[in-house]
Amino acid sequence: MKKEQFLIRQPGIIGEEEFRQYAVLVPMIDIDGITYLLFEKRSSKLRYQPGEICFPGGKHETGETLQECSVRETVEELLVTRQQIEVLGPGDIYISPFNLMIHSYIGIIREYRDTFSTDEVAEVIKVPLDFFRNKQPEKFESKLNHEPPKDFPYERITGGENYPWAKGTYEILFYHYEKWIIWGMTAQIVKSAVNLIDEYNIRI
Incomplete structure (x- = not known):
């Protein structure tokens, strides 16, 4: 490795190896000149x-790129x-506080005929893109708290068992379209x- 290569390297994510890696496609389809997002x-x-x-997608497999994973699934x-x-x-990449990383890709499915595998999909759902443009999701905050293991070495840290652990929140979104509820990670994506x-x- 040379110093010049370090200058242009893309930063990694510390602890990324501990995350389960998934990829999804955000499919756009055209129906009579109107753009829809396609869900399962x-x-x-x-x-x-x-x-x-959710969107079509699944777990990243060895030997494929994340984009290839989204297409394969x-x-x-x-x-x-x-x-x-x-x-x-x-x-964008969605990073879950629960060791899950979802890589999304935006694309088009042409000449889609409402086909799906009944092993994995119960039905497909088409939502006009304009619905999401015009509708803000409901937002709720869920709290995250530290829960160290019982054998945690408190004696090694200042404050011991009274150490002031940081607390955080993560946002949970909900979209309600007709009879459908799109929420959580999918709503964030x-x-x-x-x-x-x-x-x-981007247009079809």
Whole structure:
């Protein structure tokens, strides 16, 4: 490594190896000239978050890029071809306080015919992009508190058991569209993606 390379390196995230890495696609589709965001309702048969609304995506696998992961999962879940998917660029990264990192990609699915794998998806949901432009999500704050293990070495730190641990909060968002509730991590990714779509004047 040379000093010049250090100058232009992209910073890493300390502790990133402890996070589970996932990637999702934020799919835009066109229906009669109107842009919609496409969501999935997760199958009730799934072990994690059954029945919740999300974007197509899943766990990053060794040997693939995060963008490839988002496309692979979309192909598997929505039964579309890779040729139907145009990835326009990366969205923002959602970092969960629960050791979870979700990398989002904004893209287009062309000629989508309402297909999906019933193993993973109960149904698909289409929400007009303008809904999110015109509707602010409800916001709630959840508290985060330190809970050191029972064998924590308090004798090594100033204040011991009375050490003033920092406290924090994380924001939980809710969108309510017709009979659907889009919330949590998916709502955070939606809010960020819609801002990027407008900031960069992204169109189908």
